[in-house]
Amino acid sequence: MAVDDYEKLLKYYDVHETIGAGGFAKVKLATHIFTGEKVALKIMNKESHGDDLPRVKTEIDAMKNLSHQNVCRLYHDTKKIFMILEYCPGGELFDYIIEKDRLTEDETRMFFRQIVSAVAYIHSQDYAHRDLKPENRFIDGDQNLKLIDFGVCAKPKGGMDYHLMICCGNPAYAAPELIQGKAYIGSVADIWSTGVLLYALMCGYQPFDDDNVMLMYKKIMRGKYDMPQMIQVDPKRRITVRHLLNHPWLMQGYSCPVEWQNCVTEMSVFYKWSKGSTLHLLSKWDYDQTTATYLLLLSKKSHGKPVRLMRSS
Numbered sequence: 294m295a296v297d298d299y300e301k302l303l304k305y306y307d308v309h310e311t312i313g314a315g316g317f318a319k320v321k322l323a324t325h326i327f328t329g330e331k332v333a334l335k336i337m338n339k340e341s342h343g344d345d346l347p348r349v350k351t352e353i354d355a356m357k358n359l360s361h362q363n364v365c366r367l368y369h370d371t372k373k374i375f376m377i378l379e380y381c382p383g384g385e386l387f388d389y390i391i392e393k394d395r396l397t398e399d400e401t402r403m404f405f406r407q408i409v410s411a412v413a414y415i416h417s418q419d420y421a422h423r424d425l426k427p428e429n430r431f432i433d434g435d436q437n438l439k440l441i442d443f444g445v446c447a448k449p450k451g452g453m454d455y456h457l458m459i460c461c462g463n464p465a466y467a468a469p470e471l472i473q474g475k476a477y478i479g480s481v482a483d484i485w486s487t488g489v490l491l492y493a494l495m496c497g498y499q500p501f502d503d504d505n506v507m508l509m510y511k512k513i514m515r516g517k518y519d520m521p522q523m524i525q526v527d528p529k530r531r532i533t534v535r536h537l538l539n540h541p542w543l544m545q546g547y548s549c550p551v552e553w554q555n556c557v558t559e560m561s562v563f564y565k566w567s568k569g570s571t572l573h574l575l576s577k578w579d580y581d582q583t584t585a586t587y588l589l590l591l592s593k594k595s596h597g598k599p600v601r602l603m604r605s606s
């Protein structure tokens with residue numbers, strides 16, 4: 294019963310004011326009593342819980358498999374009504390853009406590298422987000438972007454090349470193949486949305502906005518604009534996130550491609566271990582060189598340094 298769960302939560306969290314509200318839920322600021330750390334408490338609306346919305350389960354299952362510096366962390370879930378999430382005091386990226394009217398090219402690039410990092414990471418874990426838009430990016434206390442709301446994400450059983458059918462997300466950011474009701478590849482549709490997001494970051498408005506949805510669809514299908522790589526109407530010719538990582542525009546002013554791996558992935562690639570073996574070895578906490586490498590990588594990440602291992606210094 295929700296009341297018992299709430300009572301239980303109050304043993305571990307002090308709950309404060311509401312800091313966000315959406316269709317299915319509202320978000321309150323809370324403090325984790327034992328650590329004193331601020332967190333975000335997401336409370337599902339009773340109605341949506343009543344329907345036992347699959348999106349809640351989809352989201353919680355996804356969040357438990359995702360750990361990345363640009364993906365909002367799930368800390369605690371009480372089986373579908375409450376989620377304790379990472380606190381993002383910078384608020385929505387959407388509000389940040391509106392406040393600043395539009396971003397400079399350098400600031401856009403700094404944010405966009407983090408956006409591409411999160412998308413590359415979730416795709417590497419076989420997840421497609423399917424609702425990428427500025428409202429789903431929050432800024433934390435260190436100007437890092439955090440991707441939120443995995444309620445309509447997909448982890449196709451057949452792998453990332455598997456075609457999806459369900460049409461979801463905000464039409465202004467939806468790929469042409471999606472709004473045409475065609476079977477589509479989730480990760481390819483995510484790239485389109487990321488391209489629209491880049492446009493909105495740079496210009497301060499959406500490329501295909503129109504109060505009349507049908508006119509918006511016509512604009513989306515027209516396909517005549519000067520950045521053919523991400524908002525490319527033909528999904529087969531659309532750039533992949535792998536090619537975005539070291540795209541010249543993203544590399545301008547930076548010495549390395551976009552880092553997208555998290556510490557575990559970086560270690561498994563470096564040591565040539567499988568992800569399972571890496572997780573098994575780390576879970577032993579032998580305080581050997583493996584533990585040291587992992588903890589020092591975590592420390593690098595927390596200080597905003599590249600999550601990267603090298604053979605010789």
Ligand SMILES: COc1cc(O)cc(Nc2ccc(C(=O)Nc3ccc4c(c3)C[NH2+]CC4)cc2)c1
Nearest residue numbers: 312313320333365378380381382384441442443
């Ligand atoms: C996976 O992470 C998720 C998943 C999800 O379904 C929803 C969220 N939602 C969040 C929404 C907001 C915040 C948040 O921290 N918002 C926040 C915090 C402080 C302040 C504001 C917003 C805005 N005014 C200034 C102070 C965190 C998660 C995450």
